[in-house]
Amino acid sequence: MAVYRNIVILTGAGISAESGLRTFRADDGLWEDHPVEEVATPEGFARDPDLVQRFYDERRAQVLAAEPNAAHRALGRLEREFTGELLLVTQNIDDLHERGGASSVLHMHGEALSAWCRACDARHLWQGTLRDGPACPTCGEAAMRPDIVWFGEMPYQMERIFAALAEADLFVSIGTSGAVYPAAGFVQQAADHGARTLELNLERSAGSHWFDETRLGTASTLVPQWVGEVLGA
Numbered sequence: 001m002a003v004y005r006n007i008v009i010l011t012g013a014g015i016s017a018e019s020g021l022r023t024f025r026a027d028d029g030l031w032e033d034h035p036v037e038e039v040a041t042p043e044g045f046a047r048d049p050d051l052v053q054r055f056y057d058e059r060r061a062q063v064l065a066a067e068p069n070a071a072h073r074a075l076g077r078l079e080r081e082f083t084g085e086l087l088l089v090t091q092n093i094d095d096l097h098e099r100g101g102a103s104s105v106l107h108m109h110g111e112a113l114s115a116w117c118r119a120c121d122a123r124h125l126w127q128g129t130l131r132d133g134p135a136c137p138t139c140g141e142a143a144m145r146p147d148i149v150w151f152g153e154m155p156y157q158m159e160r161i162f163a164a165l166a167e168a169d170l171f172v173s174i175g176t177s178g179a180v181y182p183a184a185g186f187v188q189q190a191a192d193h194g195a196r197t198l199e200l201n202l203e204r205s206a207g208s209h210w211f212d213e214t215r216l217g218t219a220s221t222l223v224p225q226w227v228g229e230v231l232g233a
């Protein structure tokens with residue numbers, strides 16, 4: 001096992017599947033119930049804010065009811081014990097990485113437990129509902145939306161992510177279908193800068209051909225095993 005000094009990890013819905021949170025594109029996927037355009041776009045929010053607020057109120061409640069699994073806990077251990085540089089980027093809006101012991105998590109698609117005030121731009125940790133138009137704790141306006149990056153909006157902290165990909169000597173993708181950009185392009189960015197690339201996923205993804213190595217299985221099995229290899233190296 002090589003010794004790595006600078007690791008970037010990207011996770012997707014698959015790492016939280018065993019915690020009971022539905023992924024997006026499986027047969028029972030989240031997008032099966034709601035056309036993406038209706039609940040995950042600014043246009044959908046403008047057209048029917050109540051539907052969108054209720055959709056994310058439901059996501060928020062499910063996140064609060066879920067528990068981190070062995071994969072989240074293994075990445076928490078990696079963050080504590082790995083002596084090199086580590087950036088954990090997630091597409092997920094749940095807080096299971098944090099509750100699994102990771103303290104520095106970059107949520108590029110936003111967070112279910114965060115509310116964003118459209119009147120004053122403040123963000124607030126939010127565990128309740130937004131459908132009833134609660135007052136923003138900062139400005140008092142009833143103007144808060146889910147702090148989620150919708151389709152057509154710019155994911156968060158892209159500069160920081162690209163800078164990390166340019167320095168990484170290992171890029172690991174866990175539990176993502178490689179269906180949505182810019183996240184799906186990270187493996188190519190990392191490879192272009194000489195990083196080794198590893199995919200841990202239940203099945204081959206749209207991007208599997210870009211990876212040096214793909215391991216197929218559940219995250220709760222593959223991630224602790226891989227973390228053990230990295231820390232043992």
Ligand code: APR
Pocket residue numbers: 011012013014015017018023024025026029091092109174175176177178179180200201202203204205217218219220
């Ligand atoms: N262990 C590992 N991988 C799993 C598991 C598991 N237990 N269960 C499912 N997977 C894999 C699936 O095989 C699939 O490749 O996780 C992936 C989930 O893919 P998607 O449902 O497309 O979720 P994701 O890749 O995170 O979607 C990316 O798309 O809709 C947007 O904003 C949304 O962040 C999301 C983005």
